[in-house]
Amino acid sequence: MELIFFKMPNSNAKSHRGHRGGQEAGRRELVSRSLQSAQHCLEDQDFGTAYAHYLLVLNLAPELKNDVRETFQFTLFKWAEELASLARIQDLFNCYEQALELFPNDEIICNSMGEHLFRMGFRDEAAGYFHKALKLNPDFADAKENFYRVANWLVERWHFIMLNDTNRNLIYQKAIEKVVRSGCRAVLDIGAGTGILSMFAKKAGAPCVYACELSKTMYELACDVVAANNMEGEITLLHMKSLDIEIPKHIPERVSLVVTETVDAGLFGEGIVESLIHAWEHLLLQPKPKNQDIGTEDYGQVIPAGAIVFGMAVECKEIRRHHRVGIQEVACVHLAETVEFCSPTRASVNSEETIEPYTTEKLSRVPGGYMPLTEPFQAMTVDFNNLEELKSLATRKPCKISIPVTQGGVLDAIVVWFVLQLDDEHSLSTSPSEETCWEQAVYPVQGLPDYSVKPGDTVMMEVCCEDCYLRIQKISVLTSEYGMDIERENTLASGNEAELCSALASLQTTSTSDGMGQECMLESTEIALLNNVPYHECFNAAIGKVLSSLIPTRESLSMDVDGHDREMNFEKSQNKNSSYTTHDPLYVLDVSEGFSILPIIAGKLGPVKAYSSVEKEQHQIALNIISEANHFPKETLEFWLSHLEDESVVLQRPKSDKLWSIIILDVIETSGLIQQEVMEKAAISRCLLHSGGKIFPQYVVMYGMLVESQSLVLESAVQGTEPTLGFNIAPFINQFKVPVRVFLDLATLPCVPLSKPAELLRLDLMNPYLNSSNREVKVQVSKSGHVTAIPFWYHIHLDEDIYLDTSSDSSHWKQAAVVLDKPIQVQLGDELVLNIQHYKSNVSITVKQ
Numbered sequence: 001m002e003l004i005f006f007k008m009p010n011s012n013a014k015s016h017r018g019h020r021g022g023q024e025a026g027r028r029e030l031v032s033r034s035l036q037s038a039q040h041c042l043e044d045q046d047f048g049t050a051y052a053h054y055l056l057v058l059n060l061a062p063e064l065k066n067d068v069r070e071t072f073q074f075t076l077f078k079w080a081e082e083l084a085s086l087a088r089i090q091d092l093f094n095c096y097e098q099a100l101e102l103f104p105n106d107e108i109i110c111n112s113m114g115e116h117l118f119r120m121g122f123r124d125e126a127a128g129y130f131h132k133a134l135k136l137n138p139d140f141a142d143a144k145e146n147f148y149r150v151a152n153w154l155v156e157r158w159h160f161i162m163l164n165d166t167n168r169n170l171i172y173q174k175a176i177e178k179v180v181r182s183g184c185r186a187v188l189d190i191g192a193g194t195g196i197l198s199m200f201a202k203k204a205g206a207p208c209v210y211a212c213e214l215s216k217t218m219y220e221l222a223c224d225v226v227a228a229n230n231m232e233g234e235i236t237l238l239h240m241k242s243l244d245i246e247i248p249k250h251i252p253e254r255v256s257l258v259v260t261e262t263v264d265a266g267l268f269g270e271g272i273v274e275s276l277i278h279a280w281e282h283l284l285l286q287p288k289p290k291n292q293d294i295g296t297e298d299y300g301q302v303i304p305a306g307a308i309v310f311g312m313a314v315e316c317k318e319i320r321r322h323h324r325v326g327i328q329e330v331a332c333v334h335l336a337e338t339v340e341f342c343s344p345t346r347a348s349v350n351s352e353e354t355i356e357p358y359t360t361e362k363l364s365r366v367p368g369g370y371m372p373l374t375e376p377f378q379a380m381t382v383d384f385n386n387l388e389e390l391k392s393l394a395t396r397k398p399c400k401i402s403i404p405v406t407q408g409g410v411l412d413a414i415v416v417w418f419v420l421q422l423d424d425e426h427s428l429s430t431s432p433s434e435e436t437c438w439e440q441a442v443y444p445v446q447g448l449p450d451y452s453v454k455p456g457d458t459v460m461m462e463v464c465c466e467d468c469y470l471r472i473q474k475i476s477v478l479t480s481e482y483g484m485d486i487e488r489e490n491t492l493a494s495g496n497e498a499e500l501c502s503a504l505a506s507l508q509t510t511s512t513s514d515g516m517g518q519e520c521m522l523e524s525t526e527i528a529l530l531n532n533v534p535y536h537e538c539f540n541a542a543i544g545k546v547l548s549s550l551i552p553t554r555e556s557l558s559m560d561v562d563g564h565d566r567e568m569n570f571e572k573s574q575n576k577n578s579s580y581t582t583h584d585p586l587y588v589l590d591v592s593e594g595f596s597i598l599p600i601i602a603g604k605l606g607p608v609k610a611y612s613s614v615e616k617e618q619h620q621i622a623l624n625i626i627s628e629a630n631h632f633p634k635e636t637l638e639f640w641l642s643h644l645e646d647e648s649v650v651l652q653r654p655k656s657d658k659l660w661s662i663i664i665l666d667v668i669e670t671s672g673l674i675q676q677e678v679m680e681k682a683a684i685s686r687c688l689l690h691s692g693g694k695i696f697p698q699y700v701v702m703y704g705m706l707v708e709s710q711s712l713v714l715e716s717a718v719q720g721t722e723p724t725l726g727f728n729i730a731p732f733i734n735q736f737k738v739p740v741r742v743f744l745d746l747a748t749l750p751c752v753p754l755s756k757p758a759e760l761l762r763l764d765l766m767n768p769y770l771n772s773s774n775r776e777v778k779v780q781v782s783k784s785g786h787v788t789a790i791p792f793w794y795h796i797h798l799d800e801d802i803y804l805d806t807s808s809d810s811s812h813w814k815q816a817a818v819v820l821d822k823p824i825q826v827q828l829g830d831e832l833v834l835n836i837q838h839y840k841s842n843v844s845i846t847v848k849q
Contacts, residue, residue: 031061035068038075047079051095058102065102072099073108080116092116107136111143118146123153124216141839148738154217155736157715158437159193162261163733164714165437166723168428172261173200173725175303175422179257180204183297186255188212188283190242190275191262194729195222198235201259210251212238217736224732242275245283254285259303265360265430266441266470267307267382267418273390273468276302280387287385302384309380309418309470310431311401313459315409316370319361321531322524323413323444330533331540331601336629339622340517343524346446357471359524360439363415363432365748367809373411373453374403379463380470398462398473408454414461414472416441443472453477520622525670526595528812535804535812539696540601542798543588543662546694547606550586550661585609586661587654589640591681593666595619600627602662603636611640613650651684659690665765667700668794668806671742672816674700674763676841682765695765697796697804702761704792704845706832708785708823709751712741716819739818739844746791746807746815754783754826760792760836761843774837776848781830786823790834790845791815818845 034053041050054072058065076099083092096113103109114129127150133143162168180187180201185208187201192211202209213219219239226235238250247253258279262270280287284300320326323343328335344355363370379401383389417430417440430438445451453459458478464471522530529535588602591613599610600623614620620639627637644650654660663685667678685695713719717737718730758779764770793807793815806813824847826832833848 027060031057031064034060038071042071042075045078047075047082050075051079055098055102062102069103069106072103073106073112076109077112080112084116084119089120105136107133107140107143110136111140111146114143114146114150118150123150126150127154127217141842141844145840145842148740151736151738154215155221155733157741159733160718160737161437161715163194163196163718163729164723166725168437169196169723169725171422171426171428172197172259172303173204175426176200176257176259177204178423178425179301179303180206184256185297186210186251186253187257187259188242188245188251188255188279190258190260190279191270192222192237193218193261194733195225195235195237196724196727196729197259197261198222199226199229199231199727200725201257202231202234206257208255209235210238210255211235212240212242212245214239214241221732221736225727225729228728228732242283243278247283251283254283254300256285256297256300257303258284258300261304263304263307263418263420264441265439266356266358266416267309268465268468268470269356271468272384273393273465276384277387277390280390287387304420304422305385305424306381306383306421307418308378308421309382309416309463310376311379311414311416311463311472312376313373313403313405313411313453314363314370314413314415315373316363316366316412317368318366319370319442319444320410320412322359322528324446325527325530327531327533330530330597331536332604333536333597333600333626334629335530335597336625338517338629339625340519341522341527341530341622342446342519343444343527344521345444346521357469357473358416358441358443361415361442362439364435365745365750367745367747370415371407371409373405373407373409374459375406377401377403379416379472380465393465394468396464398464398471400460400462402458402460402478405453405455405457405459409452411445411448411451411453411459411475411477413445414443414459414475416443416470416472441470443475445475448475448477450477453479456480518618518621518625520595520618522595522619525812530595530597532810532812534808534810536597536601538798538802538804539598539664540605542696542802543598543602544605545799546662546692547586547602547608550692551606587611587658588662588664589613589654589660590664591640591650591666592664595622596664597623597626598664599623599637600630600632603627603632604630608636608661609654610637611643611654612637613640615641651681651688653688659693660685660688661690661693662696663688663693664696667697667763667765667796668813670813672744672793672806672814673740673742674841674843678841679763679765679768679771680840683768686766686768694799696798698766698799699762699764699770699797701759701795701797702763702792702843703757703795704760704790704818704834705753705757706755706779706781706787706826707749707751707753707789707791707817708787709749709789709817711750712789712817712819713823716741739821740816741789741819742816743814744791744817746793747809749791749817751789751791752783752785754785754787755779755781755832758834760834760845761838763838771838773839774835777834777836779832779834781826781828781832784827786825787820787832787847788823789817789819791817792845820847 034057038050038053041053054068054075057068076095080092080095099109110129110133114126114133117129118126127147130143130147130150133140134147176197181204184206187206187209189198189211192198192213195211198209198211211222213222216239219237223237226232226237238245245251260272262272262275264270285298286300288299288301323345325341345357345359382393415432417432420428430436430440432440460476460478461472462474585607588599588608588610590596590598595614596612599612602608603610612623614623623637665678665681665685666675669675682695717734718724720730721728758777760777796804796806805811807815835846835848837844
């Protein structure tokens with residue numbers, strides 16, 4: 001039969017045409033049937049089979065691509081969601097690869113593929129798909145938002161700040177030149193980033209330069225940078241950790257110089273100790289003997305050569321309100337003494353996980369400033385050219401330090417910075433008193449019975465390097481009172497090694513391990529929220545107004561707006577109208593993120609069934625303890641997620657026959673941006689409210705103003721070749737710049753206002769027909785200058801009379817700013833027209849020229 005088949009071309013033409021015609025008819029019939037089957041499968045929500053039918057159709061009839069594109073996309077996305085929920089990851093990616101073979105230039109499929117990759121932690125790969133989607137359609141809002149989000153992960157913002165720090169670059173260049181010109185043969189750059197230190201070494205004349213970088217994105221960026229600076233064949237780039245480099249597999253021989261800047265605000269946090277121990281043992285030539293005047297070509301050394309770590313005790317209200325709960329009652333809710341709130345920096349002491357024991361701040365920009373309580377003190381020194389010292393860092397006993405208090409105040413934190421000694425001639429300081437690209441490490445003081453200090457007191461602490469982190473621990477205060485020395489000790493960090501000094505007459509301690517207290521770890525933003533009294537009082541008043549409008553007027557349940565008599569009235573209603581409160585509660589749902597006491601506030605205002613969406617067990621325990629301390633019946637507060645079969649569908653009815661009276665949504669992220677999918681959540685929420693019910697907030701107004709700020713410019717993009725000393729880096733790293741800077745403190749941002757605040761946008765969650773996705777705003781220039789950015793913030797309206805200002809001193813929210821690509825020169829009296837576009841959760845602000 002096979003032979004007959006291959007001889008068929010010799011048959012007559014008419015028969016051949018007939019055969020082709022029959023094949024075509026069969027193809028059309030199969031395509032038609034497959035399309036019908038796909039449609040039936042979609043109606044039955046059998047997305048997998050529908051997808052298979054569409055694949056067949058598109059392979060048989062490519063000419064139908066444009067006709068079925070949208071339906072195919074819908075089917076692909078639905079089937080991908082199903083595969084993801086079943087953890088069939090390989091099948092999911094196979095489907096996307098098939099789809100991209102059929103539609104290689106489809107920006108929507110590229111973007112969707114990137115979203116799946118990002119959710120699974122493949123950020124480098126996700127960035128590639130988002131970037132491709134944007135190249136295909138530069139106005140594609142979803143891809144733009146996704147790329148900006150992933151860009152912040154892949155290229156951290158400090159890269160821009162450091163590359164713009166001309167002084168830092170110049171000092172590193174001089175130190176590297178000095179060593180290379182003294183005879184250094186081979187250089188290894190550990191944690192190369194953009195490759196700037198490698199290029200310094202090559203330009204200085206190093207015969208062999210190697211550089212390693214673990215991040216795929218940064219490695220590829222460095223390759224482009226090196227090539228653009230005509231050093232492609234002269235610098236060997238390795239996409240790997242330095243710990244994995246082997247000789248001669250990756251580099252031919254030991255090097256004479258390691259250059260690195262793998263240091264963070266706390267010096268050791270990026271693993272410099274571990275990487276240098278490995279380098280000395282496996283990659284570097286032996287160190288040069290001390291006190292011998294010999295050449296350097298046969299010996300190894302490290303830049304930086306060492307560091308001196310400094311510290312200082314400070315008072316700082318901003319640090320305090322983010323790390324210590326400073327209130328005992330808020331909006332008529334008593335916070336139980338048996339719950340001890342702490343921030344992650346304190347929890348790191350006894351945590352099994354490796355948690356960074358400090359936070360970071362640019363102290364020169366902290367709102368409200370700071371006050372030194374002691375003189376700066378030397379906490380530690382480290383010699384990066386001494387292998388034995390590096391190896392002993394993690395095992396040596398903590399160093400006990402006692403520092404006299406020179407200024408009375410409140411002990412809020414120990415602030416740490418360092419001087420990085422590149423060699424005996426060149427150094428860099430990260431001190432808060434110097435204007436550099438560096439932040440300082442902040443060790444908040446927590447767990448003391450009393451934080452007040454005065455001259456004559458002594459602040460005591462231990463300093464060590466553990467888990468590759470610099471730790472300041474066991475902070476206590478030795479104070480002289482009534483002729484006796486008394487130590488006020490950090491109760492959590494005291495551990496089992498509390499050693500009493502003979503000078504102590506008394507030791508004040510409290511214990512969290514005696515079973516009496518419940519420790520509850522909150523993120524610093526959650527502690528700042530709990531300390532935000534106006535926030536809770538505004539919600540108290542607004543919730544009270546809604547509940548009072550929904551509850552029938554009764555003498556026993558008169559509810560005043562400002563809430564002074566509500567607790568008493570609620571108790572009366574519980575006693576006198578128990579049948580009412582038992583059978584007819586009002587349902588309140590709080591789906592704001594993180595730890596929130598709003599359900600408890602609602603529960604104190606009337607016959608309410610309040611649901612909290614907190615997930616963490618210790619948060620739920622803490623809320624239950626607070627509920628009991630406020631004499632709540634157990635059934636008043638419940639945890640909503642425990643009632644849901646599918647936790648991904650948080651917004652649904654409280655019961656099949658009930659609706660919500662109040663739904664509380666998180667609208668603004670603490671970063672200063674609008675929460676993702678907030679309008680979609682509001683649309684669902686509106687359908688779940690009974691008559692007279694409300695969403696909180698009801699609407700949000702966004703404000704902004706024109707400013708001139710060189711700081712924002714330098715923090716957003718590398719400014720040409722001047723700061724990088726002639727090397728062409730800016731065009732490559734600036735591909736990852738994002739137009740919006742987040743987590744700003746507008747009160748301390750170095751800037752010159754060029755206009756008064758203007759209303760930019762209104763988002764109404766209760767009345768969406770009032771919203772506009774595109775509007776123009778005219779802004780009057782009040783001062784001549786160059787507009788470089790537009791900072792923005794929000795008024796969050798719980799109703800017409802009650803609102804929260806995210807730029808206020810008590811706000812737990814930060815602000816954000818749009819940074820312009822190019823400054824715009826303006827004169828007093830000019831008028832700039834801003835184009836405001838709102839799409840999903842993304843707001844874009846552009847200047848209409």
